[in-house]
Amino acid sequence: MWSVIVESRQKTDARQRMIVSAALLMRERGVEATSFSAVLAHSGAPRGSIYHHFPRGKAQLVEEATRFGGDFIAAGLAAALAEEDPVGAVQRFCQSWRDVLSESDFAAGCPVVAATLEGERTPAAREAAGAAFERWEELLIEAFERHGIAAARAASLATLAIAAIEGAIVVARAQRSSAPLERVMGELEQLTATALAGARP
Amino acid sequence: MWSVIVESRQKTDARQRMIVSAALLMRERGVEATSFSAVLAHSGAPRGSIYHHFPRGKAQLVEEATRFGGDFIAAGLAAALAEEDPVGAVQRFCQSWRDVLSESDFAAGCPVVAATLEGERTPAAREAAGAAFERWEELLIEAFERHGIAAARAASLATLAIAAIEGAIVVARAQRSSAPLERVMGELEQLTATALAGARP
DNA sequence: GTCTATACGAAGATAGAC
């Protein structure tokens, strides 16, 4: 999933490369520890163009990186939901996160979570994070409702899924093990399958 | 729950006050943005004694703050489990987090999560975070098993609960709303009640 | 658009007096 980002780095301009690099670094070290120097080194962008592309400085870069990360993850989730039923799509979504964890040796997490936690100083980034979470939930809610689950239940089920997955990613990183995410996957599979079955008796 | 911490600040020595302050600041701004200056201002501790109390510097302070936060939260969870059945205890645990969010106007979250996300540079703090999550899960697992839930299910249920609550706290902060946590509470109540009922037919 | 140079502040850490 994230490998697409890395490949696309060569094709786009410096501005876009900086945004992608910022998102990739944020998910590993957090917002505060993601310096311009690191973003420049990672993206290969020239030093002199930082404030040309991002007049509002780091706040703007972080905000756009958060939005980019949120959109990118939403696209992956939407694709999964387009190809499978909600039960399978949630499982696939979890698997892509498990890949992120194992491929990075548990160094990488979710950039949107990073923006939330350190976004007290960057309100715009925090708002972007909130919007991203909402968008992911909406995608799930739509799919659940399309499969006959009532609106209120679809909403709480969607929130639980997003929250549990994001939380499991954090726990997995702390423990350097995929086990937490896999246990959550199992519970979510059961829960979504039961809800779907109950919706069409 | 956390108000106890604030009250106890007057009674203990400078070292302990610094640890508590660090945990309180970490849960709001993250590890990286929690400077010694901020910890000193918040705790009222004298500047000259930093490296007397914490020879390994900030890494040591963050590590001890993470351990303190983890132990404190574990104590609250254990108390809830001692007084109620697991269903009610999980609900009460969530409520205490909801209080943290509303009392801080969604500025405060979980210090253990903060230590995890920025703990790439401080491995010891990350290990402390992993141990904290594991401890919370163990408390839940014990309680679930005591109520007749099989070991494997108890484990995945415990992981889901911790992950979902921690994730919901993050989403709630991003959206500046308690609604995500409340929806997760509802789902967890249903889920734990069903599991408990199924264990003793 | 991109460069170099630099201003300016704040961070963590250390040394030595009291």
Next chain:
DNA sequence: GTCTATCTTCGTATAGAC
């Protein structure tokens, strides 16, 4: 134990040449 002073490094941001 605590103080003051200082070192070093690194951060964001700006200015002005090309």
